[in-house]
Amino acid sequence: DGGITQSPKYLFRKEGQNVTLSCEQNLNHDAMYWYRQDPGQGLRLIYYSQIVNDFQKGDIAEGYSVSREKKESFPLTVTSAQKNPTAFYLCASSPGTGFGDAEAFFGQGTRLTVV
Amino acid sequence: AQSVSQHNHHVILSEAASLELGCNYSYGGTVNLFWYVQYPGQHLQLLLKYFSGDPLVKGIKGFEAEFIKSKFSFNLRKPSVQWSDTAEYFCAVNAPGGSYIPTFGRGTSLIVHP
Numbered sequence: 001d002g003g004i005t006q007s008p009k010y011l012f013r014k015e016g017q018n019v020t021l022s023c024e025q026n027l028n029h030d031a032m033y034w035y036r037q038d039p040g041q042g043l044r045l046i047y048y049s050q051i052v053n054d055f056q057k058g059d060i061a062e063g064y065s066v067s068r069e070k071k072e073s074f075p076l077t078v079t080s081a082q083k084n085p086t087a088f089y090l091c092a093s094s095p096g097t098g099f100g101d102a103e104a105f106f107g108q109g110t111r112l113t114v115v
Numbered sequence: 116a117q118s119v120s121q122h123n124h125h126v127i128l129s130e131a132a133s134l135e136l137g138c139n140y141s142y143g144g145t146v147n148l149f150w151y152v153q154y155p156g157q158h159l160q161l162l163l164k165y166f167s168g169d170p171l172v173k174g175i176k177g178f179e180a181e182f183i184k185s186k187f188s189f190n191l192r193k194p195s196v197q198w199s200d201t202a203e204y205f206c207a208v209n210a211p212g213g214s215y216i217p218t219f220g221r222g223t224s225l226i227v228h229p
Contacts, residue, residue: 033217040124042205042221050214058216090159092217100147100215101166104207106159 003027006091006107013078013085013114021076021110023091030096032074033104036060037088046089049074050096078112086114117142117210121220128196129228136191136223138206147209148189149217150180154202162204165189176200198229 004025013019025032031050035043045058049068063082068074074093078085088111092104122137140146150162163174170182180191189206206220 031215035219040221042121043219045216045218048216092159094215094217096215100209101164103149103151103161103164104217108158 004091004093004105004107006089006110008110009108011110011112013112015114016080018077018079019112021078021089021091021112023074023076023107024072025074025091025093025105026072027093027105028071029093029105030071031094032068033092033094034058034064034066034074034076035090035092037090037109043090046076085112087112117146117208117218119206119208119218119220121204121206121223123223124221125224125226127226127228130198131195132227134191134193134196134200134225136204136206136225138189138191138220139187140189140206140208141187142208142210144210147215148180148182149207149209150174150178150189150191151205151207151219152202153205153222159205162191196225196227198227201225201227 007022033048034046044060046064047066049055065077090109091107094104095102118141120139147166149164151159152162153159163172165172165182173179178193204223207217209215
């Protein structure tokens with residue numbers, strides 16, 4: 001089945017540690033996104049990538065980093081510089097620029113808790 | 116920059132009541148508009164979308180939305196809700212000025228009592 005796979009589903013991290021969230025898609029989409037979902041704040045864009053080896057900061061990129069070495073993969077690293085990392089993280093993909101009428105497809109999300 | 120406003124953050128209804136969720140966007144040009152739904156424990160999925168043509172669009176599970184360009188609105192409606200409609204609903208816009216990056220509203224949490 002085509003789709004987006006995020007792993008792990010739940011993640012616990014100690015303060016001061018970096019952690020990497022995985023996102024893989026087999027939809028052959030060019031564009032991939034990371035959003036953070038907090039109660040009452042909707043989905044806020046962290047980073048996005050419209051093509052391999054290129055990515056751009058979103059609205060709340062501070063304390064996060066990404067890479068896009070393969071079309072299928074867009075991992076997100078939550079660094080120790082992120083002041084409030086406990087949240088639900090969603091990865092999404094879409095066909096890309098030029099397909100504005102196409103919807104985004106989402107993974108199941110990763111719930112990160114800093115302890 | 117484009118933005119999306121959802122007016123109702125929490126809505127509680129009884130089954131068979133009618134539903135209307137407001138959504139306004141700020142972008143003057145051509146837009147593509149979406150409603151997504153997140154059922155408890157499930158991933159976000161598309162409910163319906165508008166990109167051109169008939170401004171009244173129909174989606175899954177009896178939902179519909181009307182695009183009113185003059186009001187920059189894309190309100191979601193359902194004449195009679197069911198308990199299974201309990202979910203979080205997000206309005207979103209893709210616009211050329213935003214490089215077609217999906218921009219989401221804050222979401223509306225809908226609870227339907229049986």
